[in-house]
Amino acid sequence: MLYTAGEAAKILGIPASTLRYYDKEGLLPELERSSGGMRMFRDSDFASLRLIQCLKKAGLPLKEIRDFIRLPNDGQKTIDTRLKILSHQKKLLRKKMEELEDMMGMVEYKIWYYETAKRAGTTKVPAGMDETELPVYLRDAYVHLHAVPGKERKDL
Incomplete structure (x- = not known):
């Protein structure tokens, strides 16, 4: 199923402007667009969106979230890097x-x-x-x- 930014935002309980901002900042590299250029969200996008929300609430700057989201594109060799980023954030959250x-x-x-x-x-x-x-x-x-x-x- 496909959702507009407004529909996806309502499901997530955030403003649609937040989703547009995430897209503008490069946090949604796989985001689909309608023929009219509207942002369209798939069911499978919600896991990424929730991860972005979580990392943001956990204190990770958007630039680091963007870098983290792009790491899987470089394959399995980035698993250690991803693990280090999350482990470091966990320590900060614990504190x-x-x-x-x-x-x-x-x-x-x-x-x-x-x-x-x-x-x-x-x-x-x-x-x-x-x-x-x-x-x-x-x-x-x-x-x-x-x-x-x-x-x-x-x-x-």
């Missing part, structure tokens, strides 16, 4: 996930802090607690938030 988990922990701690303050009618109650009085799942965030640079910390 970003750890950073997001740290941020989530701090946000959860502050939510707990203000919920506790709201119940007590004052921020003095949670502010007066030390980490041993906190729920266990919040202690790492508390320690990280209150860490003093240059000072070694002893375990509890």
Whole structure:
């Protein structure tokens, strides 16, 4: 089945202008055109489009995505290169996930802090607690938030 840019964009949940931009940037080298020059997408194009979306969301610049997409044209000798690109991106994503988990922990701690303050009618109650009085799942965030640079910390 063939889809217009608008139809394909609707299926993917993105603007049609994004698909036109991908094409303009050389990310869709095998894209079919109608006799009138309209971009036409096949069912088989959706895997490539989803890969482009994934790599873009994973932080790969469009130029690198374009290079990655073209690698299969050079045959099996590029498998190691493709693997290195994806492995490197995986490491970057893992680091970003750890950073997001740290941020989530701090946000959860502050939510707990203000919920506790709201119940007590004052921020003095949670502010007066030390980490041993906190729920266990919040202690790492508390320690990280209150860490003093240059000072070694002893375990509890």
